[in-house]
Amino acid sequence: MKPHALVAHPDNAIVWHEDQLFLLDQRALPAETRFVVCENAAETARAIKDMVVRGAPAIGVTAAYGVVLSVRDHFQRSPADWRPGVDQDLKVLAAARPTAINLFWALERMRELLDQLDQLDPVPALLIEALRIHREDVAANQAMGDLGAALIEGPTDVITHCNAGALATGGYGTALGVVRSAYAAGKLGRVYADETRPWLQGSRLTAWELDQSGIPVTVQADNVAASLMARGGIGWVIVGSDRIAANGDVCNKIGTYGLAVLARYHGVRFMVAAPTSTIDLSVARGADIPIEERAADEVLSCGGTRVGPEAVGAHNPVFDVTPAELVDVIVTERGVIEQPTAEKLAALMAQR
Numbered sequence: 001m002k003p004h005a006l007v008a009h010p011d012n013a014i015v016w017h018e019d020q021l022f023l024l025d026q027r028a029l030p031a032e033t034r035f036v037v038c039e040n041a042a043e044t045a046r047a048i049k050d051m052v053v054r055g056a057p058a059i060g061v062t063a064a065y066g067v068v069l070s071v072r073d074h075f076q077r078s079p080a081d082w083r084p085g086v087d088q089d090l091k092v093l094a095a096a097r098p099t100a101i102n103l104f105w106a107l108e109r110m111r112e113l114l115d116q117l118d119q120l121d122p123v124p125a126l127l128i129e130a131l132r133i134h135r136e137d138v139a140a141n142q143a144m145g146d147l148g149a150a151l152i153e154g155p156t157d158v159i160t161h162c163n164a165g166a167l168a169t170g171g172y173g174t175a176l177g178v179v180r181s182a183y184a185a186g187k188l189g190r191v192y193a194d195e196t197r198p199w200l201q202g203s204r205l206t207a208w209e210l211d212q213s214g215i216p217v218t219v220q221a222d223n224v225a226a227s228l229m230a231r232g233g234i235g236w237v238i239v240g241s242d243r244i245a246a247n248g249d250v251c252n253k254i255g256t257y258g259l260a261v262l263a264r265y266h267g268v269r270f271m272v273a274a275p276t277s278t279i280d281l282s283v284a285r286g287a288d289i290p291i292e293e294r295a296a297d298e299v300l301s302c303g304g305t306r307v308g309p310e311a312v313g314a315h316n317p318v319f320d321v322t323p324a325e326l327v328d329v330i331v332t333e334r335g336v337i338e339q340p341t342a343e344k345l346a347a348l349m350a351q352r
């Protein structure tokens with residue numbers, strides 16, 4: 001029998017168990033529930049790059065554990081001179097994916113601790129910090145769930161895009177955390193989950209996750225949202241974010257921008273739920289955020305079968321930027337910002 005920690009459940013997507021890092025393999029869900037074990041930083045970076053684990057906060061939490069694995073690895077091999085190997089691993093982890101700021105945020109937090117450590121064995125302190133980053137993310141999501149749910153006058157149906165749930169975070173979820181809290185409060189009827197081409201985070205992951213939680217969910221093709229909003233009954237679009245610029249522009253899964261335009265046209269409110277670890281004040285506006293381009297094959301194939309002509313390429317940017325003026329509210333664990341501006345974001349980030 002599998003140990004309890006390794007039960008495949010959305011809230012169990014990243015597990016530190018018996019000194020090993022287990023990741024619920026999101027490439028295989030929902031058809032197959034299996035864990036991938038990472039034993040060093042290179043394997044952890046590969047798991048992030050290949051999207052065994054994905055979603056901004058989840059990438060950050062995973063990278064923090066990757067630093068623990070790195071230090072353990074190099075310290076065991078060379079107790080007197082482990083730092084150069086770890087510095088190299090930090091670069092490998094940072095290169096895994098470019099857009100989600102949570103990756104760099106978590107690596108920076110681990111690096112700050114590394115710089116302070118002078119004890120004989122650095123591993124225990126780093127593990128405590130990684131576990132803290134993980135725990136804090138879950139707590140932030142639960143706080144955002146309550147704050148976001150309080151904004152919803154229900155009962156209403158909502159649309160979500162991509163997967164911003166427990167699978168994409170340390171647990172509970174950002175956008176889906178709000179959904180969970182709103183559903184528990186009787187404010188939410190049904191979630192329409194955009195399938196989210198090309199990787200299908202919506203139809204594979206969000207649908208699985210909500211179904212596991214007993215929340216009514218219907219999958220729709222990405223191009224259905226306009227007619228659904230026109231029909232009525234959708235109160236909110238609720239999404240997560242990979243990086244929020246200083247002016248409140250929101251970078252999230254490709255297609256989010258289009259949804260925001262549609263929402264404004266139809267009088268549907270647009271909510272972004274993201275922890276403060278997703279806010280990057282060093283980037284002035286969304287246009288400055290690096291947007292990841294993934295392989296053309298993700299677009300030209302479906303379920304492993306090529307659907308486009310062999311000779312044709314594909315444009316596959318996997319994130320887009322929603323201008324701040326289309327965002328009605330950003331929900332963070334520190335509080336809610338309506339109609340985000342640079343001043344409001346700076347004030348929120350200055351709070352401790």
Ligand SMILES: CSC[C@@H](O)[C@@H](O)C(=O)COP(=O)(O)O
Pocket residue numbers: 054055056057100161162163164165168169173174175201239240241242252253254318
């Ligand atoms: C809580 S997650 C918010 C975002 O990370 C999520 O919406 C998203 O865009 C994930 O993209 P992915 O490419 O699957 O890592």
